[in-house]
Amino acid sequence: SAVISQKPSRDICQRGTSLTIQCQVDSQVTMMFWYRQQPGQSLTLIATANQGSEATYESGFVIDKFPISRPNLTFSTLTVSNMSPEDSSIYLCSVDLGNYGYTFGSGTRLTVV
Amino acid sequence: DAKTTQPPSMDCAEGRAANLPCNHSTISGNEYVYWYRQIHSQGPQYIIHGLKNNETNEMASLIITEDRKSSTLILPHATLRDTAVYYCIVRGSSNTGKLIFGQGTTLQVKP
Numbered sequence: 001s002a003v004i005s006q007k008p009s010r011d012i013c014q015r016g017t018s019l020t021i022q023c024q025v026d027s028q029v030t031m032m033f034w035y036r037q038q039p040g041q042s043l044t045l046i047a048t049a050n051q052g053s054e055a056t057y058e059s060g061f062v063i064d065k066f067p068i069s070r071p072n073l074t075f076s077t078l079t080v081s082n083m084s085p086e087d088s089s090i091y092l093c094s095v096d097l098g099n100y101g102y103t104f105g106s107g108t109r110l111t112v113v
Numbered sequence: 114d115a116k117t118t119q120p121p122s123m124d125c126a127e128g129r130a131a132n133l134p135c136n137h138s139t140i141s142g143n144e145y146v147y148w149y150r151q152i153h154s155q156g157p158q159y160i161i162h163g164l165k166n167n168e169t170n171e172m173a174s175l176i177i178t179e180d181r182k183s184s185t186l187i188l189p190h191a192t193l194r195d196t197a198v199y200y201c202i203v204r205g206s207s208n209t210g211k212l213i214f215g216q217g218t219t220l221q222v223k224p
Contacts, residue, residue, distance in 0.1 A: 033212070042200070043157065043214040092156050094212075101147055102212050104156030 002027050002095055006105030013083055013112050020079045021108045023093035028073035033102070034066070037090040046091075049076045083112045117201045122219045125195075131188040133218050135201030138182040144205050146177060147212070148186045150197040157200065157214075160186065191222045 003026040013019050023032065034046040046066055047057045055068040069077045080087050088111050094104040118136040125131040137146065147162040161168055161175045163184075168175045174187040188195055200217040 035214075042198075042216050043151075045211060045213060048211065094156070096212075101149070101159035101162060102157075103159065106156050107154075109154075 002029065002097060002103045004093060004095065004103055004105040006093055006108055008108055009106065010109040011111070013110065015084050015112055017083055018079055018081045019083065019110060020077050021091055021093075023076045023078070023105055025074045025095050029095040029097075030073070031096050032070065032076045033094045033096070034068065034076075034078045035092045035094065035104075037092065037107070039088070043092065046078070080110065083110075085112045088112045117203055117215050119199075119201050119215065119218045121216065122221070124221050124223055125188075125191045127193060127222055127224050128190055131186075131191040131195065131220055131222070133186040133188075133199050133201075133220065134183065135185070136183045137201070137203045140181050140203050141205075144203045146175065146181075146184050147202045147204055148173070148175065149200045149202065149214075150195075151200070151217075152194075152197040160199075191220075193222050193224065196220060196222045 005024045007022045032049045035043045036046055037043045045058050046061045047055045047068055049055045049068045049070040051070045051073050065081055067079045090107045090109050092104050092107045094102045096102055145162050145164050148160040149157040151157045161170055161173050163175045163177055177184045198217040198219050200214050202212055
């Protein structure tokens with residue numbers, strides 16, 4: 001299975017600022033996915049990031065708030081922009097390994113104060 | 114993708130089999146059943162998946178009913194480290210099939 005490195009593992013940020021989360025995979029993958037997990041809740045898919053094209057966002061998520069980059073087949077970033085306390089969550093990236101299901105990073109625990 | 118229904122919580126005694134049910138009555142013919150678990154503060158971990166035949170791997174067994182409207186994940190000898198939230202997810206076979214998480218079942222393994 002693939003190994004995913006996600007950075008930072010946690011951060012505390014001031015409201016109104018932005019944080020960029022990095023996701024590095026040790027093999028080339030077509031699609032990468034970004035999820036949010038609010039406190040005590042399940043995972044919610046934010047967007048799907050394909051290399052060479054615009055990310056596809058799920059209902060309720062917009063590019064201005066969560067811009068995503070996918071410069072190559074092993075790397076992606078998610079930016080949480082103009083943060084408010086409601087953005088305090090765990091953000092996770094994942095990749096689709098086909099018959100072996102998705103592999104997830106260890107997540108970024110974000111606290112906005 | 115089809116929706117799934119799982120009990121919110123279950124208990125299991127250490128060393129006993131844990132049987133986690135999942136209903137997916139609207140599943141279509143090309144959709145797989147996937148199981149993941151999330152141990153506290155970690156990313157979800159893939160367990161097993163199947164289409165219509167029962168499946169077994171080193172972690173668990175997956176039993177899918179003949180009509181495919183429900184399934185059961187079996188952890189044959191639960192340990193305290195199996196305490197986690199278990200998610201049953203139905204996903205299409207295409208590369209664009211997204212993994213959509215429901216609320217899952219919180220399994221508490223007790224000594």
